[in-house]
Amino acid sequence: MTPINHKKFEEVTLSTESIFQGKIISLQVDTVRLPNGNIATREIVKHPGAVAVLAIVDDRMLVVEQYRKPLERNQIEIPAGKLDAGEDPLDAAKRELEEETGYSCDTLKLISSFYTSPGFADEIIHLYVAEQLIKGEAHLDEDEFLDVESITLDQAQQYMREGRISDAKTITAVYAWQVYKLTGSF
Template sequence: MPHTEKLISREEIFTGRVIHVTRDTVLLENGEESTREVVHHNGGACIAALNEKDELYFVRQYRHAYEREILELPAGKLEKGEDPFYAAKRELTEEAGITADDYISLGTFLPTCGYCTETIYLYAAKNLHQSSQNLDADEFVTVEKIPFAKVAEMIAAGEINDGKTIAAYYRLAMLREKGEF
């Protein structure tokens, strides 16, 4: 029998530009009540773009929540109701300044399923073309190309520790191993 919780009530705690937070009262499968604090988020899209030299495009940017620069694949949040595939294509152009002829879905990633509704849609792209960056006014990134084989070493060394990037990389690595990308 699947495990479930039944929502009894929901209290709005905070509504912001990117997230809103609720305090939910739920009925557990043992008949007891419990409280869940939930961060609601529209989700995001992340894209691993592989060039003809077998390099992945990364962006390095300052992330305020961690108070440091993070090296990650191009990604961005979804607008309400936005198609994740179009968001991934948009972010690839906006952040890395490239477009692609071929795309494949790498599935989804749930970054913080204990308290957040965010789902990140993962994609890979190849047969790339140079375009131009179109960064948001509050966005400052440096584009870096890293050889595909070196990325695993950087993940193992803790130089790349962004969850969506790690998930996309290893899913793409599995497809490449099977000759599917």
Template sequence: MSRLEEKTVKSQTIYEGNIIRVQLDQVILPDGGTSQREIVKHPGAVAVVAITDEKKLVLVRQFRKPLEKTILEIPAGKLEPGEDPRACAFRELEEETGYQAEEMTPLVSFYTSPGFADEIMHLYVANGLRKGEAQPDQDEFVELVELTLPEAWQRIADGEICDAKTVAAVYYWQLKEIQK
């Protein structure tokens, strides 16, 4: 065991839902002490940076119950069991926005909240967009929104764009524009 690792001595599932599982782990700390860790197990997700030919970022407006407010986000969704992240990115973009992409280029994968969850998010850039008809899931209510880069920055300042994946997408877009 490295000097920073914790050793799990007992693990118990304390909740199992449709999206997440929560487990309680008993651990031995690096100094020999013991503690408990509450861990959210998640199947992973994808998110898509899609910029139209008119130089607008494709977003969805959606109510988020944990926040008790409606926010703007890039299209995203949970991986199904055994699903390839790239295939999921194509699917989520079309379901939520109606846009189809010719190609999905991987940008980065990151852990969303490693202090308590194992969720990994795969961020893709959609290329060759074609407008189509959105087909959100039955329990998913979203509105398509397209913003220019200055409008996106303003929505960040206003707090309407406030989740990490979407803020990262706007930074990526800004960097891409600077490098042109």
């Protein structure tokens, strides 16, 4: 087996300029040397990472509906949230599931970790599946307003066609659930 060269087209960073430091993200502009020797700039969004949970209760997926300001509309999504500094993704997934839906579970299984927009951001989302859930009380953040719903796979696919589900993490979760229903494994 031939080893993969992950640095084949490496862009060497010559300098970094910090443009913005927010509560969640930061923006920097890197000056880089390209593989051909030319110089270019790259605008990069730095993000602490996030978790998302495909939570199944009685063959229905838990989703939350909330307003997404960048889109200026409501979205239906799986429970998710950003990682706190130094937080283990598994712990964060359990926390977000309970905070947003009120459900808890003993075990979560990692389905996949993926980058949301590697062309300009380093955000990674760790997608977990939770089954055998226990109903409790939600504990929303003070700036969080949402409704919790449980939907079938057919409803999820309909919401995707309607554009009510249109974010990558939820679409990935719906397809993972569909594969699970067909094959018995994630």
